[in-house]
């Protein structure tokens with residue numbers, strides 16, 4: 001998704017804007033640009049491609065000034081080129097805007113503005129915003145912004161600067177994230193904490209229909225058409241350096257190797273002796289106990305975590321748990337019950353489809369419990385109950401450490417709820433907690449196999465198709481393994497329930513097809529062995545993920561990766577690690593852009 005930065009202050013404007021854009025680049029983009037006001041004059045530069053293209057454009061400029069905005073664009077309307085890059089400009093009125101979101105009525109607005117003589121240069125929806133502001137600009141930029149907002153339908157976070165009022169940036173928010181960083185004699189604007197944290201940890205999260213007038217000495221907030229308001233300042237505890245690569249080649253590899261530490265941190269935050277505690281839950285035990293159905297909705301990797309949670313919640317908490325893809329959940333005429341809770345799982349807390357679902361649920365008076373990583377995100381702030389997955393900033397577009405954090409957190413929530421409902425005993429709880437505490441060491445053991453996993457990647461990286469199969473709790477693992485491979489290496493990969501092989505996918509099997517078989521010790525192990533034999537009988541190549549000490553499986557494996565023995569319910573946390581590494585090494589071998597895969601964004605804030 002698009003990234004927005006803005007700055008008003010005394011520092012080197014070009015540096016603050018470019019560094020900010022660089023810190024947003026992990027979100028995925030195809031063009032970038034900045035606009036500034038210097039000595040009362042508006043200037044701007046923008047270009048398709050990576051940010052270093054923009055830096056080349058600026059290298060001979062001596063940029064002065066104290067007010068500026070910047071943008072990384074992830075194209076929705078109009079191809080990635082200079083004209084469609086932001087800032088979008090109204091030249092006669094010397095106004096520049098940067099925008100994240102989708103203006104759903106832009107065609108009708110564009111027709112009206114064209115008929116009034118406004119000149120459009122781009123194919124973007126965003127350009128209507130700058131011309132609307134120009135249309136309404138008489139004496140007061142804020143008034144023009146408010147009048148423009150009344151015409152806009154859809155979602156937006158935009159920042160605007162104008163020569164007419166050269167000492168400020170005005171920003172407005174509806175449906176897309178926007179954060180104000182509060183400094184000393186300087187203030188920062190961004191769509192993402194990552195661009196603000198290096199400068200200040202005091203931030204204000206804007207809410208829908210908020211407008212902010214950002215100057216170096218003060219930031220004023222108001223609601224569209226309303227009075228000025230006070231906003232709460234949040235102090236962020238994240239450390240900016242944790243978003244750096246720390247010597248790894250890619251953020252994704254760093255985040256894969258962070259996983260043992262992340263889980264240790266989660267365990268230390270959430271487990272106190274033999275008790276599980278969620279500091280931020282914002283939902284009473286009574287509400288949880290009386291819940292007769294959890295309806296989980298999420299996207300992508302988070303949806304896979306939800307599928308694992310279903311097995312756990314139904315097996316241990318003995319509560320009906322449904323799981324749906326957010327974009328499907330929204331349009332289903334769901335049969336609902338008074339004691340249902342809608343659950344959102346989201347790393348970013350900004351995924352448009354997931355956010356739309358919780359808004360719809362709340363409009364129907366459902367309670368919403370969300371599992372998010374980014375504190376202060378829109379889903380966090382709009383949910384009734386909240387549980388943080390505490391994986392720290394996840395920069396790689398492909399989710400790794402946060403997926404494992406989601407699984408661990410969902411497992412802990414399952415134990416918490418099960419113990420509340422007495423569906424597991426205190427002794428069971430102690431046993432399950434003590435096994436969970438060994439998981440970080442087990443992951444370390446798997447990570448020690450990285451070179452043998454890399455060798456497997458070197459053996460298979462030229463194949464253009466992969467199949468991933470698993471059963472039970474590891475059926476979602478197969479989906480996740482396939483998603484990891486496809487999203488960073490662009491190889492077509494499918495995850496399947498192994499029991500479905502004979503219902504179609506077995507037709508794919510031949511000597512050219514590598515099949516990743518997730519076969520830890522479990523009640524369905526023997527069935528998995530049968531499935532692996534079916535693959536072998538048709539000359540399929542089997543890359544088997546098996547439990548340490550299981551030697552009988554070796555005769556069915558072309559290649560094998562070992563995981564330590566754990567209870568079945570914990571195996572998804574371990575089986576995904578080899579698949580993360582396998583996908584990573586294949587993508588590196590193919591020279592793919594591992595951290596910013598083509599066409600993808602870290603947070604899909606548009607539908």
Ligand code: AGP
Nearest residue numbers: 300301302346347348351398399
């Ligand atoms: C996973 O590797 C992808 N980056 C993507 O599927 C992601 O999980 C999905 O877009 C959901 O994002 P969220 O967890 O931030 O809501």
